[in-house]
Amino acid sequence: MIYKLLSSAEWDDALAVGAFAGSAVDRQDGFIHLSSGDQVVETARRHFAGATGLTLLRVEEERLGDALRWEPSRGGQLFPHVYGSLPVTAVVAARALPVDLPVPDAVAALLG
Template sequence: MSDIAFKILSVEDWAAWRARGAWGGSAVDRADGFIHMSTPDQLGETARRHYAGRDDLVLAEVALADLPGLVWEPSRGGALFPHVYGDLDLAHVRAARALAVTADGAMQPGEALAVGPETTA
């Protein structure tokens, strides 16, 4: 299994995550009871299936070592996906970048984004 996973989320959710330092997931995640993530091999299909045609996204790279609440569970044809039960602490995010997904589902990564907590002047 991978030592990293990716979370695709809205720009608004990313801002909330950075402001709070921890995040309980998107509305879909909360409805399902866990935060959905994808391994590097699963990421393209996740983007195509769930985010096609969106340009208001962030791609967060999450380190899985010592990640509380991490459970590998079968989904899509039995493939194991990383799911997080509980909040995801910002300290586990290794990198983030802007993301657009074309109408046909191709990912178009954009600029690197700050990962640390938001600060106010």
């Protein structure tokens, strides 16, 4: 499984149209940033600390086909990137982050 953190409003919009076209940063970079299970807590700490109203998507890699590429990023680690939109049919679970925990701890709790 791979993971995507996004605002709950962005997820609601994706559900309405059937696909997630990416956040502002994703669109700027030309692909949708995702993380492996080993990377998502650090991604939460680096890029979402202090944010509220977030949802964690659990995405089935095989449902993405050729749109998914593993490419080097932070520290040379390979990260999953989706070129194009992320279809909601590839998402096997979407869970809102608990508001009573810091974002990285909330992500860790949802993974555990």
